[in-house]
Amino acid sequence: EVQLFESGGGLVQPGGSLRLSCAASGFTFTNHAMTWVRQAPGKGLEWVSTVSNSGGSTYYADSVKGRFTISRDNSKNTLYLEMSSLRAEDTAVYYCATGPYPSGSYNWFDFWGQGALVTVSS
Amino acid sequence: EIVMTQSPATLSVSPGERATLSCRASQSVSSNLAWYQQKPGQAPRLLIYSASTRATGIPARFSGSGSGTEFTLTISSLQSEDFAVYYCQHYNNWPPWTFGQGTKVEIK
Numbered sequence: 768e769v770q771l772f773e774s775g776g777g778l779v780q781p782g783g784s785l786r787l788s789c790a791a792s793g794f795t796f797t798n799h800a801m802t803w804v805r806q807a808p809g810k811g812l813e814w815v816s817t818v819s820n821s822g823g824s825t826y827y828a829d830s831v832k833g834r835f836t837i838s839r840d841n842s843k844n845t846l847y848l849e850m851s852s853l854r855a856e857d858t859a860v861y862y863c864a865t866g867p868y869p870s871g872s873y874n875w876f877d878f879w880g881q882g883a884l885v886t887v888s889s
Numbered sequence: 890e891i892v893m894t895q896s897p898a899t900l901s902v903s904p905g906e907r908a909t910l911s912c913r914a915s916q917s918v919s920s921n922l923a924w925y926q927q928k929p930g931q932a933p934r935l936l937i938y939s940a941s942t943r944a945t946g947i948p949a950r951f952s953g954s955g956s957g958t959e960f961t962l963t964i965s966s967l968q969s970e971d972f973a974v975y976y977c978q979h980y981n982n983w984p985p986w987t988f989g990q991g992t993k994v995e996i997k
Contacts, residue, residue, distance in 0.1 A: 802986075804933075811976065811988055811989070811990045811991045812925075812927075812933065812976055812978070812988040812991075813988070814984070814985055814986040814987065814988070817984065817986070826983070826984040826985075827984075828984070828985055829985075862932055862933070871983070872983070873921055873980050873981070873983075874980055874983075874986070875923035875935060875938040875978065875980055876923070876925075876933075876935065876978075877935045877938070877944060878935075879932040879933055879934070880932060881931075881932055882932055
């Protein structure tokens with residue numbers, strides 16, 4: 768059974784930093800691109816970032832480019848999202864998700880974690 | 890960036906009735922479109938990919954159709970567990986991957 772478990776969410780002040788983790792199990796982690804999607808309170812889904820299976824290719828939404836860094840540790844089956852210069856508009860539930868292909872290309876998201884809440888507020 | 894527009898925003902349907910949800914892309918996405926269901930407090934769940942292929946374990950009452958810029962998700966006979974928010978998402982000409990704003994299916 769595929770399982771994705773996010774951790775690291777919490778309350779952070781504007782301008783602060785936070786690192787999210789996503790522990791994966793139940794599938795061959797090294798064969799799949801991984802993605803972060805977020806959802807602001809009461810709003811829709813927003814793609815944030817994707818990393819290829821090797822970690823060699825990364826992609827970012829314009830809204831987070833230069834502030835967020837996606838990475839993965841294939842030896843630990845874990846995905847990360849390093850967030851800095853956080854803003855109030857980054858407040859959201861952050862989901863990690865996996866797709867069917869290694870490169871991220873033409874990927875839908877077939878398995879999702881339960882989400883981690885990040886609140887940016889003073 | 891490809892913009893995905895869903896309609897209606899809210900659909901009121903009685904249990905047992907048919908629900909038809911629409912998704913329009915601002916430019917062609919071929920058949921590179923997925924549908925997700927999200928219930929309150931839960932993560933999204935994949936229903937359909939490649940515009941018309943049901944994901945593993947998805948009941949046959951869910952069906953998807955369309956290509957290019959116009960897509961439809963049909964729920965043939967609504968069950969109580971189907972009342973939720975539904976999102977479409979393209980995965981063509983990425984990044985970015987973009988979602989529609991969602992259609993809420995509520996009990997009439």
